[in-house]
Amino acid sequence: xxRTLRRVVDRHRHAxxxxxxxxxxxxxxxxxxxxxxxxxxxxxxxxxxxxxxxRLRGDRILTSESLELRLAPTSGLDADTIRHHCLRGIDxxxxxxxxxxxxxxxxxxxxxxxxSWRLDQELALINRQLRRHFGFDLPxxxxxxxxxxxxxxxxxxxxxxxxxxxxxVAERLGVPVMGRHSALGTAVTTALMHLRLARQATPARHSG
Amino acid sequence: xxxxxLSHPPFSLLDDTGRERIRGGLDLAYYDRxxxxxxxxxxxxxxxxxxxxxxxxxxxxxxxxxxxxxxYTSGDLFGAISILNGQSRYRFRAEQETLCYLLPKALFTRLxxxxxxxxxxxxxxxxxxxxxxxxxxxTGGISxxxxxxxxxxxxxxxxxxxxxxxxxxEAVRRLHEGYAxxxxxxxxxxxxxxxxxxxxxxxxxxxxxxxSRLAPLAHFSLITARPDQYLFEVLVLMTRxxxxxxxxxxxxSPVGVVELTDVLSHFSNRSHVVSLQVEQADDLxxxxxxxxxTPELVSGLMTQGVKLRFVMGLLAALNGRIIHKAWEFSIAxxxxxxxxxxxxxxxxxxxxxxxxxxxxxxxxxxxxxxPGCVEQMAGFTETLVALGYPRCPGNIMVSNPDxxxxxxxxxxxxxxxxxxxxxxxLMKLAIMLDAHSVAGxxxxxxxxxxxxxxxxxxxxxxxxxxxxxxxxxxxxxxxFGSLKKPQHGIDIKKGGIFPIVHGVRVMALERGIAATGTxxxxxxxxxxxxxxxxxxxxxxxxxxxxxxxxxEQQLARREGxxxxxxxxPDRVVVQxxxxxxxxxxxxALHIVKDFKQRISHRYHLxxx
Numbered sequence: 001x002x003r004t005l006r007r008v009v010d011r012h013r014h015a016x017x018x019x020x021x022x023x024x025x026x027x028x029x030x031x032x033x034x035x036x037x038x039x040x041x042x043x044x045x046x047x048x049x050x051x052x053x054x055r056l057r058g059d060r061i062l063t064s065e066s067l068e069l070r071l072a073p074t075s076g077l078d079a080d081t082i083r084h085h086c087l088r089g090i091d092x093x094x095x096x097x098x099x100x101x102x103x104x105x106x107x108x109x110x111x112x113x114x115x116s117w118r119l120d121q122e123l124a125l126i127n128r129q130l131r132r133h134f135g136f137d138l139p140x141x142x143x144x145x146x147x148x149x150x151x152x153x154x155x156x157x158x159x160x161x162x163x164x165x166x167x168x169v170a171e172r173l174g175v176p177v178m179g180r181h182s183a184l185g186t187a188v189t190t191a192l193m194h195l196r197l198a199r200q201a202t203p204a205r206h207s208g
Numbered sequence: 209x210x211x212x213x214l215s216h217p218p219f220s221l222l223d224d225t226g227r228e229r230i231r232g233g234l235d236l237a238y239y240d241r242x243x244x245x246x247x248x249x250x251x252x253x254x255x256x257x258x259x260x261x262x263x264x265x266x267x268x269x270x271x272x273x274x275x276x277x278x279x280y281t282s283g284d285l286f287g288a289i290s291i292l293n294g295q296s297r298y299r300f301r302a303e304q305e306t307l308c309y310l311l312p313k314a315l316f317t318r319l320x321x322x323x324x325x326x327x328x329x330x331x332x333x334x335x336x337x338x339x340x341x342x343x344x345x346x347t348g349g350i351s352x353x354x355x356x357x358x359x360x361x362x363x364x365x366x367x368x369x370x371x372x373x374x375x376x377x378e379a380v381r382r383l384h385e386g387y388a389x390x391x392x393x394x395x396x397x398x399x400x401x402x403x404x405x406x407x408x409x410x411x412x413x414x415x416x417x418x419x420s421r422l423a424p425l426a427h428f429s430l431i432t433a434r435p436d437q438y439l440f441e442v443l444v445l446m447t448r449x450x451x452x453x454x455x456x457x458x459x460x461s462p463v464g465v466v467e468l469t470d471v472l473s474h475f476s477n478r479s480h481v482v483s484l485q486v487e488q489a490d491d492l493x494x495x496x497x498x499x500x501x502t503p504e505l506v507s508g509l510m511t512q513g514v515k516l517r518f519v520m521g522l523l524a525a526l527n528g529r530i531i532h533k534a535w536e537f538s539i540a541x542x543x544x545x546x547x548x549x550x551x552x553x554x555x556x557x558x559x560x561x562x563x564x565x566x567x568x569x570x571x572x573x574x575x576x577x578x579p580g581c582v583e584q585m586a587g588f589t590e591t592l593v594a595l596g597y598p599r600c601p602g603n604i605m606v607s608n609p610d611x612x613x614x615x616x617x618x619x620x621x622x623x624x625x626x627x628x629x630x631x632x633x634l635m636k637l638a639i640m641l642d643a644h645s646v647a648g649x650x651x652x653x654x655x656x657x658x659x660x661x662x663x664x665x666x667x668x669x670x671x672x673x674x675x676x677x678x679x680x681x682x683x684x685x686x687x688f689g690s691l692k693k694p695q696h697g698i699d700i701k702k703g704g705i706f707p708i709v710h711g712v713r714v715m716a717l718e719r720g721i722a723a724t725g726t727x728x729x730x731x732x733x734x735x736x737x738x739x740x741x742x743x744x745x746x747x748x749x750x751x752x753x754x755x756x757x758x759x760e761q762q763l764a765r766r767e768g769x770x771x772x773x774x775x776x777p778d779r780v781v782v783q784x785x786x787x788x789x790x791x792x793x794x795x796a797l798h799i800v801k802d803f804k805q806r807i808s809h810r811y812h813l814x815x816x
Contacts, residue, residue: 175307
C-alpha cells in the first residue's frame with residue numbers, strides 16, 4: 001500500500017524529468033536478472049558493494065551484455081564481509097561512485113521487469129541509495145524467484161518445508177551455479193533458474 | 209562470462225586478447241530435452257560450446273537409428289562448420305537439458321580473420337588435429353619426444369668412400385684415420401659395403417694379400433634408408449634384417465651411413481636393451497625374460513610421444529625375432545629349411561601392441577618327411593605360452609593339424625575355402641591373407657599366397673561375400689552418451705578398427721597386393737590408383753587413433769590393476785577422453801562410416 005502510494009508520487013514527480021521513461025510500462029520481451037553484494041550487518045545500514053545485472057531475451061541469457069558495477073565503499077570493509085564475498089578492499093579501489101553506478105544501472109535496466117532471488121532485499125539495498133541520490137525507487141515490475149519457487153513447491157507438495165537456500169534450489173533445478181561468490185555469477189545463475197522455472201510452467205514446447 | 213574453459217584447442221590457438229574477446233562476447237542459452245538447437249538447412253548464427261548437457265547430431269535424410277551421426281557433451285563445440293558453410297547440414301538436438309555458450313557468428317568470423325591458426329583449426333583434417341593432440345600429449349616430455357623423433361639425417365655420418373680399384377691396405381688405413389667400422393666401395397655397379405670384420409676375415413681366414421683389390425669383398429645388396437626417414441624406422445630395419453649399419457641414400461647415391469651404435473646412443477632407453485636381450489638370448493629362459501619386457505617398452509615409448517606406427521613396427525619386428533628364435537631353439541635345422549612358420553591376424557599385419565594371442569600356422573615342403581611333427585608343434589605352442597603369448601581361443605595354432613600342412617595341402621584348402629564361401633571359410637581366407645612368414649623358408653608362404661590371390665582376386669561374387677563383414681557392426685557414433693552406464697564404453701575394435709582393417713584387406717585382395725600391414729596396404733592401394741591419397745591418409749590416421757586410444761586405456765587399466773582388462777580389451781570409455789580426443793574420435797568414426805559406404809557400394813553389399 002505504502003509502496004504503491006510512493007510509486008504514484010514518484011511517477012508524478014518525475015514524469016517530465018530525465019528518468020520519466022522508467023515509469024512507462026514495458027512492452028519488449030527482455031528481463032533483467034539482478035544480484036547485489038552488500039556489506040554485512042544491520043540490513044537497514046548495509047551498503048551495496050557490487051551490483052550485477054544481466055539481460056534475458058527469450059531463452060537466451062545475454063551474458064555478453066551484462067553489467068557489473070563495483071562501488072567504492074563509503075566506509076571501510078569489515079572482516080566478515082570480506083570473508084563472505086571474497087572481496088578485498090583493493091578489489092573495490094577502482095570502484096565507481098554511487099551516483100555514476102546508479103545512473104549506469106538505470107540505463108542498463110530501463111523499464112524492463114526485474115528477476116532476482118529475494119527481490120525485496122536486493123531492491124531495498126538499491127532503493128535506499130536511489131532515493132538518496134535520485135529521489136525515487138525503482139518502479140519496475142519484478143519477479144521474486146524465491147517466492148515463485150516456493151509457491152510452485154507448495155502447489156505440488158503442500159506440506160513442504162520453507163524455502164531452501166539459493167544454491168540448493170539451483171541444484172534441484174539442475175542449474176549449474178556459475179561463478180560462485182561473484183555478483184555477476186549469481187545474476188546469471190538466477191537468470192538460468194528463471195528460464196528453468198518458466199519452462200517448467202509451460203509444458204514442453206518442442207517434442208521430437 | 210566467468211566460467212568458461214578456453215585452455216583447449218581451438219581456443220588455445222588464440223592469445224589472451226582473443227580469449228578475452230570471446231569471454232566478453234558469449235551468451236548463454238538453455239535447451240530442454242529434445243529441443244532442436246540447430247535445424248538442418250538453417251543458417252549458422254552461433255558457434256555452440258556446451259557447458260553442460262548432451263547434444264545429438266542427426267542426419268535427417270537417413271531413416272531411423274542411422275540418422276544419428278554425432279554426439280557432443282560438456283566442453284564440445286559445434287556449429288562452426290555451419291557458419292563456414294553458410295548453413296547447417298545436420299540437425300542438432302538436445303539429448304538432455306543443455307546449457308550452451310553461444311559465440312555469435314560476427315565475432316567468430318572476426319576471430320577467424322585475426323587468428324589464422326584458429327581459422328585453420330576448423331578447416332583442418334583429421335591428420336592435422338591428431339598431430340595437435342600428440343603434440344599436446346607430448347608436452348610432458350617435449351625434449352624426449354623430439355629426441356625420439358629424430359630423423360636419419362640428424363644421426364648419419366658421412367660415408368667413407370673408396371674407388372673400386374682400391375686395395376685392402378688402403379681400406380684399413382682409411383678406416384683407421386676415420387675412426388669408422390665400415391666404408392663404401394663406389395663403382396660401376398653402385399655402392400658396396402665393406403666392414404672391419406670383412407677385412408679381418410679376408411686377411412686372416414681367406415689369405416688375401418694386403419695389396420689385393422677391395423671390390424670382391426664388398427656386399428652390394430645393401431639395406432638402405434632415406435635421410436628424411438625417422439631414426440626409429442632405421443632401428444626397425446636393423447632389428448628386422450639383423451644388420452648393424454644402414455646406408456643412407458638420396459636419389460640412389462649414398463650420402464651417409466648410420467651405425468647401430470649411433471642409433472643406440474640416440475635411443476639410450478629400453479628399446480635397444482630389449483632388442484639386444486632378444487638377440488643375445490641363447491636359451492628359452494633368457495628369451496622369455498626379454499619377451500616379458502615388451503609391454504613396459506611400449507608404454508615407455510608411448511609416453512614419449514613416439515608415433516604409434518613406429519611403435520607397432522618395432523614391436524612387430526621384436527615379436528618376429530622372438531618367435532624366430534624360439535623356433536630355432538625348438539626345431540632341427542633340416543626341418544626349418546623345408547618349412548615355413550607364419551604368423552597371422554594382427555601379428556601378421558604387424559599391428560598388435562600388447563601381447564596378443566598366438567595365431568600361427570606351418571607350411572611344409574611337399575617332399576619333407578617329418579615323423580615327429582605333431583608332437584613338436586604341440587611343444588612349440590607350449591613354448592610360446594611360456595614366452596607370454598596366450599593361446600588362441602579360435603585354436604589357430606600350429607598345435608592344431610588344420611593349420612599345419614604341405615604346400616599342396618594348403619593350396620587345396622584354399623581352393624576349398626574359395627569354393628565354399630561360408631562364414632568359416634571366409635574367416636580362414638582372411639586369416640591367410642594376413643599371414644607373414646617369421647621363420648624358415650618364406651618362399652613356401654609366397655607360393656601359397658600367390659594361389660590365394662590367383663583364385664580369389666577376380667571372383668567378384670567371392671569378394672562381395674568376403675567384404676560383407678565390414679558392415680557387420682554398426683559404427684558407434686550414437687553410443688557416446690546414451691549408454692546406461694557410461695563406464696561400459698564402446699567396443700572400438702568392432703566399431704572402428706575392424707571395418708578399416710577388413711575393408712582394406714578386401715581391396716588388397718582384389719588388387720593382389722601382397723603387403724600384410726593395413727598401413728602398407730593403404731600405401732600400395734594409393735600407388736595402385738585404387739584409393740585417393742587423402743582418403744588413404746585419413747583412414748590410416750583414423751586407424752592409428754583407434755589403436756592409440758585403445759592402447760592408452762589398456763595401459764591405464766593395467767596400471768590400475770583392473771581385473772576386467774582381460775575380458776574387454778577393446779573397450780574405450782568415451783567419458784574419460786578429453787574433448788579434443790572425443791572430437792578426433794568422432795571425426796575418425798565418421799571416416800569409418802564413409803569408408804563402409806564406399807565398400808558397400810563397390811562390392812554391392814546393399815542388396816545382400
